[in-house]
Amino acid sequence: MTDTPRLGSGRLVIATHNAGKLKEISALLAPYGMDCISAGSLGLPEPAETGTTFVENALIKAQAAAKASQIVSLADDSGLSVDALDGRPGVYTADWAERQWFEGAPGRDWYMAMGKVEGLLSEQGADVDRSAHFSCTLALAWPDGRHAVYEGRVNGSLTWPPRGEMGFGYDPAFVPEGREQTFAEIDPGEKHAISHRADAFAKLVAEQFGA
Template identity: 80%
Template sequence: MTDRRLGSGTLVIATHNAGKLKEIGALLDPYGVRCISAGSLGLPEPAETGTTFVQNALIKARAAAEASGLAALADDSGLSVAALDGRPGVYTADWAERQWFEGAPGRDWYMAMGKVEGMLAEKGDGVDRSAAFHCVLAIAWPDGEHAVYEGTCTGTLTWPPRGTLGFGYDPVFVPTGAEQTFAEIAPEAKHAISHRADAFAKLVAAQFGA
């Protein structure tokens, strides 16, 4: 971890997702940061071999920084369920990947939500349904320095899924203090309390604060 600051200039966002680049770019634009994606630079996506969100975020940020010669930002996020010993965790997206016998390749988030619910149901009616979304933002510089910011949003899991506004596990996640799921809450309201918002607030405070 370092106290180093980004300042204005170009930052590589370690993603091949245009939507994620746009979202992060909009958040950092007020601070004079120009964001470009690893995909636009033709950089390969590294294998995410870590066992924690921090490890995977750093793998992606370091790979982009070393390949581009510029500072790079990566994120890694997912859902942890208390009664499942923190699973799916770093495998949050993997649980939605269809196997060969489950249809065409791609992600099936309803199937993923069903896997979680099925495992909870096996533990009985009194099972602890608490869960949390986690987001880790990692900044890496080409010389090896790095900074990490972690955000969390706690809540409970409900069943059946409710709402159509979110994605992933949002239809079964009710944030602490709310009655609606993430998929029933307006996007701007969700973004104000989400795990990603928490992590970005910490990044902005450290990198651009007084």
């Protein structure tokens, strides 16, 4: 948007029910005087993510939280896009890890999700393009309907079998550009400095808290 509003110090709702995500985002924004609380702690429902893009889904979550709480809200939507799979899994990144009834107890199985990606790539032959990227979209929404969006990205390629124990999600199969280690083999502090989320947050901080 052209007239981007600015955050002041104070309360900010993080549109998530995930305690780990709240902790991570709170740490990133603490230096700027933001007091972060989660949508879960306020008892807000999780809206259906019906968008077909990361931007749409991030805005759905941020705007729902801002409207329900009447507090400025921040949401993120992120995922893995594989070039040879026409950008899949994309916005369905987490869905690919959901177990079906015949695959065991409910929950997410990220090794299974990585296996789905690898299986589809292997069907295209040994010379398949293994390029991929992680995307992160951050959406800020104000109760009056105004909003701002920040997008981050990290390019890389997929490897098989997965390597490393320090990451989560698809990290063990993703090698960022210019590196030989997967995201799950890189020290978490170093990974956070080069990740898609770091890229998006750098843009948010520059616009919201810059001179």
